[in-house]
Amino acid sequence: xxxxxxxxxxxxxxxxxxxxxxxxxxxxxxxxxxxxxxxxxxxxxxxxxxxxxxxxxxxxxxxxxxxxxxxxxx
Amino acid sequence: xxxxxxxxxxxxxxxxxxxxxxxxxxxxxxxxxxxxxxxxxxxxxxxxxxxxxxxxxxxxxxxxxxxxxxxxxxxxxxxxxxxxxxxxxxxxxxxxxxxxxxxxxxxxxxxxxxxxxxxxxxxxxxxxxxxxxxxxxxxxxxxxxxxxxxxxxxxxxxxxxxxxxxxxxxxx
Numbered sequence: 073x074x075x076x077x078x079x080x081x082x083x084x085x086x087x088x089x090x091x092x093x094x095x096x097x098x099x100x101x102x103x104x105x106x107x108x109x110x111x112x113x114x115x116x117x118x119x120x121x122x123x124x125x126x127x128x129x130x131x132x133x134x135x136x137x138x139x140x141x142x143x144x145x146x
Numbered sequence: 147x148x149x150x151x152x153x154x155x156x157x158x159x160x161x162x163x164x165x166x167x168x169x170x171x172x173x174x175x176x177x178x179x180x181x182x183x184x185x186x187x188x189x190x191x192x193x194x195x196x197x198x199x200x201x202x203x204x205x206x207x208x209x210x211x212x213x214x215x216x217x218x219x220x221x222x223x224x225x226x227x228x229x230x231x232x233x234x235x236x237x238x239x240x241x242x243x244x245x246x247x248x249x250x251x252x253x254x255x256x257x258x259x260x261x262x263x264x265x266x267x268x269x270x271x272x273x274x275x276x277x278x279x280x281x282x283x284x285x286x287x288x289x290x291x292x293x294x295x296x297x298x299x300x301x302x303x304x305x306x307x308x309x310x311x312x313x314x315x316x317x318x
Contacts, residue, residue, distance in 0.1 A: 074165045082171035099301035106300045
């Protein structure tokens with residue numbers, strides 16, 4: 073069981089309390105939402121890297137040297 | 147200019163870990179608040195976004211952050227979250243026994259204006275990947291702050307020996 077630590081600043085009392093069902097539901101939703109967001113970010117990054125690699129390959133096929141490609145892309 | 151710091155309460159997470167840390171019934175007798183923390187969570191990564199929530203409110207948080215991760219530096223704005231990101235804390239693949247450390251400053255927490263915060267946070271890790279945050283945030287709510295919850299963005303528990311200290315700062 074997951075607990076939270078609650079400090080009552082008016083009394084100094086520190087308690088470990090089990091999360092409510094509502095809090096557990098929220099935590100699960102947040103974790104799921106972030107997993108989706110993270111997957112989207114990783115997919116976007118992968119697509120960007122693939123596009124860059126493809127562009128560099130096409131430039132090389134046109135006869136540009138690696139130094140010339142680097143000069144164009146920096 | 148704030149001249150005095152008073153420790154209101156402190157917490158050290160025990161062996162069972164904790165889903166979050168909540169300071170409740172915060173007295174309204176100070177001018178500003180400061181939370182100083184050292185936190186590591188169970189996520190299998192070097193970093194994990196740390197978040198806070200005022201008065202159990204799940205809306206009206208926005209921020210602008212300047213952060214670095216060991217290879218890039220970025221500035222970005224975030225809004226629409228159900229809490230305020232205050233910086234990154236350590237995940238469980240960061241160097242053993244290290245923690246994400248930082249402070250959160252909350253001026254005029256009992257006033258009737260919107261509440262601003264500023265944070266300064268670092269992840270400690272003996273490798274290239276790390277995290278540093280300088281952040282300014284706004285909670286667009288006029289309520290006095292009476293409760294502060296610290297938690298992980300992705301619901302990872304805080305590990306044993308994580309600590310949080312709440313200070314009250316008086317202007318005189």
